Amino acid sequence: MTSYYVPKGGLPAQTELTTDRATLTEAYAVLPRGTMRDIVTSQLPFWEGTRLWVIARPLSGFAETFSQYIVEVSPGGGSDRPELDPGAEGVLFVVDGALSLTVEGESHALVAGG
Numbered sequence: 001m002t003s004y005y006v007p008k009g010g011l012p013a014q015t016e017l018t019t020d021r022a023t024l025t026e027a028y029a030v031l032p033r034g035t036m037r038d039i040v041t042s043q044l045p046f047w048e049g050t051r052l053w054v055i056a057r058p059l060s061g062f063a064e065t066f067s068q069y070i071v072e073v074s075p076g077g078g079s080d081r082p083e084l085d086p087g088a089e090g091v092l093f094v095v096d097g098a099l100s101l102t103v104e105g106e107s108h109a110l111v112a113g114g
């Protein structure tokens with residue numbers, strides 16, 4: 001089974017050398033794994049028991065309507081509210097664990113790699 005990177009969160013130790021820096025340009029972004037800490041997590045509106053790390057979003061050198069996140073959903077967390085924009089598209093890729101996704105009343109079980 002392939003293993004995917006999952007941010008561990010937490011805060012760096014005071015003795016840890018924190019030289020990792022994200023680099024954002026008009027053409028690309030480099031986000032070293034050391035930058036994926038709790039001090040840079042965000043939350044999604046209407047989602048419970050989750051935290052996320054922003055990889056790409058509008059106004060950060062990427063497309064005006066594209067966003068990409070790594071989202072950690074705790075057991076029992078998630079959202080039961082549909083996307084407000086009927087034209088929005090979404091993709092989920094599970095890197096660790098499993099989840100149940102319901103779309104238009106149909107339930108789908110997803111596991112790592114799905």
